[in-house]
Amino acid sequence: MRATVFMEPGKMEIKNFEKPEINGEDQAIIRVVRASVCGSDLWWYRGISDKEKGSTAGHEAIGVVEAVSKDVTNVKVGDFVIVPFTHGCGHCAACLAGFDGDCLTHSAGSSSFQAEYLRYVSANWALVKIPGQPEDYSDDMLKSFMTLADVMATGFHAAKTAEVKEGDTVVVMGDGAVGLCGVIGAKILGAKRIIAMSRHEDRQKIALEFGATDIVAERGEEAVNKIMELTGAGADAVLECVGTKESIETAVKVGRPGAVVGRVGVPHIDELDTNALFWRNIGLRGGIAAVTTHDRAILLEAVLSGEINPGKVFDKQFALDDVQAAYAAMDERNAIKSLLVMD
């Protein structure tokens, strides 16, 4: 089977591997139908963070179950499933509290997702069953299911951890796929005013389609001033979907006293001035999304009913063999998010 391999920063290739097999408990082999490139993949693609050369890649997929371990009873061969990047077990303290992204028994161990087949551990609880088969759905619907493996669940997690409530004014920092999905997340939770921070016209357009009411293109101090002008005292909740120092510092400043910042941008900073939080009673939460929990509780149903269409973040699609172009498109900002379509 073919799978994506990281050769060196800026260079991805497709290579042949043995098809993965069941080799332990709680596993499933998935025939991948769609996979995707994540904004977080760009950190190592650009050489900013480390990844072993020659290693396989990817952590977002949907597909059909090909085989399961003997102990797996919640999914069976032939089921169509969302394959989350997280690996909840469903019964540890973290999973029971609704934080399956921080599962205490499983954390990783699946094979890479940008491939024709993958081995998923934590198959019994974490896989999210989609009714029917891939052929029953339109390409647009498959794109929306795809976002439930990571970005839509992560955007929703930002809104959830920022404690967005009915009628709130919310600021969403970051106009990547996660930030755009954060707009949807805030809307689902009842936000009345959603201020999306974006300086790119194509992304502004999608943010507005997803439910944003205002766009702020400024950054840093100018952005803070603009948001204060719009809101008076700052936002009730702030979704931080970038992860840089500037973004987190800005997020803390644009919340009103007592606001909560929900952080889902993978942090690429060493330290934060937490005193800035103290002087304005700002709460800082967030972390790894609880993908299975959010998908089951609300997101899958919202996609199936057509209430939300997060798949619009996929503005470019590629065959698996063109994975280099899929990464380059996101790296060069020609794509918001690249979809990989298996043939």
Ligand SMILES: [Zn+2]
């Ligand atoms: Zn991802």
Ligand SMILES: [Zn+2]
């Ligand atoms: Zn667990």
